[in-house]
Amino acid sequence: MEASDSTTVEIFGQTYNVRGEGDPNYLAELARFVDSRMREVAAEVATVDPVKIAILAALNIADEFSRFKKQRSSWAEKTEELSDRLSKVIS
Numbered sequence: 001m002e003a004s005d006s007t008t009v010e011i012f013g014q015t016y017n018v019r020g021e022g023d024p025n026y027l028a029e030l031a032r033f034v035d036s037r038m039r040e041v042a043a044e045v046a047t048v049d050p051v052k053i054a055i056l057a058a059l060n061i062a063d064e065f066s067r068f069k070k071q072r073s074s075w076a077e078k079t080e081e082l083s084d085r086l087s088k089v090i091s
Helices: 024-044 051-089
Strands: 006-013 014-019
Touching: 006 024, 014 024, 024 051
Parallel strands: none
Antiparallel strands: 006 014
């Protein structure tokens, strides 16, 4: 998909024409993910304001991403440590 190509997606009952590079199916998948998170948040909070719901969903997604990055960093450190140990044993 070229930068000038547009993909139509629906998020929380609103239709958006989104431009971007890459596979339109991937963009649609991301939109379904955001829609799903917004619907989860809407089911848990008292507000019906879509902007507030979007912000809370964004915070939840950001939290999940941050935790994933920290976990990935921990895995990388453990992998490096194990690799160093293995190198010492093999030497």
